Amino acid sequence: MTVGHGVFIVIVVLALSFFSYNAQRLIRYMMSIGQPEDRTGDPVTRIRNLFLIGLAQKKILRDAVAGPLHASVFWGFVVLTIGTAEIIVQGLVPGFSYAAILPAPIYAFYILSQELFALLVLAAVSVLLYRRIVVKPKRLQGDKVHSGDAILILSMIGALMVSLISLGAFSFALRPESGTMFQPVSLALSHLFSGMSAGTLEAGRATSWWFHALLILVFLNYLPYSKHLHVLTSLPNTYLSNTSGPGVKGAMSYMDLEAEGAEHFGASDVTQLGWKSLLDSYSCTECGRCTAVCPANITGKPLSPRKIMINTRQRLMELAPLATGDFGEFEHHVLVAGEGADAGDSGTTASVLGNTLLDNYITEEELWACTSCRACVEECPVSIDQLDIINELRRDLVLMESRFPAEIQPAFESLERNGSPWAFDPGDRAKWAEGMDIPTMAEMVERGERPEVLFWVGCMGSFDDRAKKIAVAFARVLQAAKVKFAILGQEEKCNGDPARRMGNEYLYQMLARDNIETLDRYGVQTIVTNCPHCFHQIGNEYPQLGGNYDVIHHSTYIERLMEENRLPLKGEGKALTVAYHDSCYLGRYNDIYDAPRETLKRALPMVTLVEPPRTRSKALCCGAGGGRMWMEESVGKRINAERTEELLATGADVLAVACPFCMTMIGDGAKAQEPGVPVLDISEVVAQQLAV
């Protein structure tokens, strides 16, 4: 045993001990500060997510430039880690080589993979560094975003690759006779060393080895102090995440308001968030993909989902050492820095304990700017749920502190009194249907009949003049297809989505329970609705309260009717260019992208569908979700204007929507433009084509 060997063993033991200490510390913070949450269910889906999103880098690849670069580095890391293990073991057991335990062909393949991936990673890292330092893409910029950390990490990776390659090259040059064609890089580089003495070559090899092995250990131990902690947490985070299932995508968490001893509702600090939100915060590497797609952020509002995550981590790191009595805590320079770093106060114990995530880090204005469009969640490559934190903080604001924009109070009060966010007479709910011979559920039951489906009209369809026309159009489609349907009329109430998204879980549950009681009283099983918010809420979130129905959005339902040839269509008309705007609650929340498009294509044989650059799962929100419909939008550009401009830039003659709220927003946006381009709901397009 050489001195070097002994020294290395000591270093490895120290490095791994220090790393283990940090790892247990971070896990302990997360588990003792965060609220308990069960994330063990449905391992099949979780493993699928791990493979698709984690290993196959599905979400990373949504970015056409950075995606392949990052995937190269990631896959390179996976492959090179096998080699890294060999190198470390070599340090501990001199002379160790996989060659001794692997069949020759596999070993040859292994050697080749190490060489090529090292080169690939080096190339990718170089480009990434170039992007960071020279190109500076917008999403990587931002208030106090620490590029230094990224540059340091990228440089370390680069140095690891260089040392790995030079290790191979020196080794090859030392014993060229044992080299093979599976070491093309080493072979090529070894020519550079021709003429060097064996001593020099050995010194070069040893230096490369030591440099590489030590840098790996340094890198490993630096991670817990860096935003690049994601290197370690992203795979577990993806496995434990629910953003792509298991469970119902996009459903807000159930809250037991009657729970024994329940004293806090929602979250004002990290101590009230689930531990998974805290793991999310460890996993954020500040890539900014979420913020780059956030409609609020795009239009100049103070919300940045990335900042929400960084703030959560900052607050956790500020509070946890104190709260867990961990006074041996090292200065978390990087983990408490970043966007909004001036918020925290690591000064005195009292000030740290006095701070909260809400207000000290994340302001009300940021929270109320959110449209709940889910673009951030959809985009996050490591399956972070930014929206969950926003929702929990909103819940605290409303349920605990009654703190919200003044203009939503009438909506809350009206929901409570009239069962609709607008103060209209519930007795007028079915007025749109007058003269159309549409029975209410009560009337049908009285006749001893049962409908095929219940048409859930929604408050927009019931009270908004423009949306009433959508209700009429869809009813006409149903009638043309001879579907036996009924409406609830006066017995229908708001599904509760606006209240829930605005943080008013209490009001939401009141409305939802009333509706469930009504639906169950009539034994309703199948519901069709033209409103994606009603669709999502009743279909995906009512099960939390015991309401289980088969809810179908009208785009899907109409497509089905056409598929079954139940709709008599003219099948003629002038050629139209149509741009369809994806509704968030239909698309990102429920993965319904094709049904509305198919419906349009089938209804209009001559249609040309055009897509704006941001479309389908990347579509920009209209600006109405998350209760924004009832709030002022006085900061920055109006979201609906931004979206409408994008849609109009496609050159479409008609803009199509599949949501009454989108109709209001896009309709308003289109009205502001000259000449006005018509905005139609897909059911209106179909109704115009009816041959009856």
Next chain:
Amino acid sequence: MANVFAFAETRNGELRKIGLEAVTAARRIADETGGKVDAFVAGSAGIAARADQLAKYGADAVIVAEHAEFAKYNPEALAAIVAERVRGGSYRVVLFPTSALGSDLAPRVAAKLGVGLVTDVTEIKLDGDTVVVKHPVNIGKVIATVKIASHPALIGIRANMFTPVEKPHAGTVERAEPVGDPAASRVVVKEVKLGGGAKLDLGEAPVIVSGGRGLKGPENFKMLEDLAAAFGNAAVGATRVVTDEGWRPHSDQIGQTGRLVSPQLYIAVGISGAIQHLAGMRTSRTIVAINKDKEAPIFKIADYGIVGDLFEVVPALTAAVKEAKSRG
């Protein structure tokens, strides 16, 4: 036979129109039953000169309370003297205006006398000895017929429901002295600010002129301000689009996310009637809509609609309102 006491409200030494309306209403009841009308007027020295006018509208007698303290509203002293006069007379009905002053005074008097009071009355009938009135309830969505069994029956009449009609009677002046020292009142009106200067708040203005996208730009709101000025008691509002565009301040927004208003008269100019706007103004008592699109939803809730170019209609309406106002 029913004798009637009518409180004739004055301001700055002048009778208010609603004061004359009270006398006219009183005269009508007295004539139907063969009773007489006592009008009551209070003010600083010289108010007695108003007795002639009250006689002209039908007062048999005019009770005049002259005192320096009555120059402004002195609720406690006025309630005391009115209660004393009513108690001293044999009135079947006592009429007050439903005004800021009358609504404050009448319940004080009713409580002092221990008798029934109904305010905001639109019709009064005497059925034998029973006083029956019509009184809108549930923000005017229901009309109640109310019986007042007490003697006397106190009634606050709604403005503009009993148009003053000249019907000269003797109007004999009778002087009344304050009860106690009016200067000793605990509740004191320190200052009265009338008209001018102070912009009417949207929540309080009886008339609102409101503009939407149809106005096309901030400069055209001058037109609406002119119309509001012609009414004299109007404020100017706007839709969300207008305030979002920055044509008007956010505080002027009427609708679900802005001010919720319910004025006597709401004039919607160039407003199509989006749900968010309707939610904030549909309870207005009378709604007028001016819009070039006859399909605009606003017409569905408007009492009176004019289809046309607002840039022509509004100036014409302003002129017509000015003229109507100048005629009285």
Next chain:
Amino acid sequence: MKIAVCIKRVPDMDVRFKIAPIGNAVDEAGLKFDMNDFDSWAVEAALQIKDKDAATEVVVVSLGPDAVQETIRKALAMGADRGIELKSDRIPFDGLAIAHALATELKDGGFDLILFGKQSADSSNGVVGAMVGELLGLPLVTSISKLELAGQTGLAKREIEGGQEFVEFPLPAVLTIDQGLNTARYPALKGIMSAKKKPLEIKPAQLGEQSVSVVQMELPPERAAGRIIGEGVSAVPELVRLLQTEAKVL
């Protein structure tokens, strides 16, 4: 400081009412009830005083059947300290009878301020607060839209036709609250939970003699909405005529 706020439970006004078969009341089936708006501003006014001076006790009083407990709980959820239900089978229309019951309850309560909404949305009579003030012999200011308190003196603003009156009064006093003074706070769930534990006393209402009663209720003629009176400038004279003679707003 000790403040009493008298509140009333009224039906929501956003509906189209139906007349009950007995003919002198509205059909309550399907109606939603809540605190009268003016009264909620009175509660808010009291709570704002309490926000500044934690020693303030806010007591809410409501007269009516047991259903008024829901309304009282709402005020407690907003932040009032305790409630009193003056139990009565129904809420009479006669303001003086109600005022008598309230005055009897409040007389010896040692309140510095007794607040009311200026009128209820259903009865729309606007007399109870003022009558209580008179029955208790306390200084009374009605329909205030601004309030300042300094020691034992208050200054209130009242809206009058075409202007404002500024009124000074000593405490204790009775005030009735108009629109514009404040916006009522929205009770947080936390408040709703804690309201369940706050004291609510139930006593029989000592109603005074009733001399005013509703004999009949009817719906006004349907407003013929959607009436287009003409096109362009030529319709203006007709509009002005209708505003003067029919709508009586000009």
